[in-house]
Amino acid sequence: MIRTFAFDVGETLVRDDRYWASWADWLNTPRHTLSALVGAVVARGQDNAEALRLLQPGIDLRAAYQAREEAGRDEYLDESDVYEDVRPALAALREAGARVIIAGNQTVKAAALLRALKLPADLVATSGEWNVAKPSHGFFERLVVEAGTPADEILYVGDHPQNDVFPARAVGLRTAHLRRGPWGYLWADTPTVVDSADHRIDSLMQLVPLAAR
Known part of the structure; x- marks a missing residue:
């Protein structure tokens, strides 16, 4: 589960x-x-x-x-940066009773910008706040602690095999590789990704049935 x-x-x-x-x-x-x-x-x-x-x-x-x-030209995020399937997918996962966490390799400022978007998530955290970054196993170990659930009951979703799929799997999490962005498209069909990812998806909405189970 x-x-x-x-x-x-x-x-x-x-x-x-x-x-x-x-x-x-x-x-x-x-x-x-x-x-x-x-x-x-x-x-x-x-x-x-x-x-x-x-x-x-x-x-x-x-x-x-x-x-x-x-110079006032540093990081910035607004709604136009968010992929179209993000809000409906995250909201549906929470409605199904799942806990939703956003955790990636970003700065402390990026964390504040993400929280300001008010995405449907229970927790938003970044490597800058945790002082440990992917692909370090320490990042995913911290994620397990923050989730408060066993590693094998967490699904980590990402586009980058070496930063997301492989290290998350090594720590015992389940993984979903997303075919999106340059890393997602380039490595999607490589044997190592096919063998390592529990799920291979093209849209975050494909995750919703997993929560319903």
């Missing part, structure tokens, strides 16, 4: 378009160029931050985040 549904954030609940566009503008680079570089590092299996390092070798990402914040 699945009692808790936990969700990754970027390209699972919200689009990353604004995030990468803002970085391209900050680095004075055409948005298409950075988008293509993100795709390239994804195909290589690298962390997406490598796209920024390709554009600006030696970049200090922490300092760049700080500079953007001081």
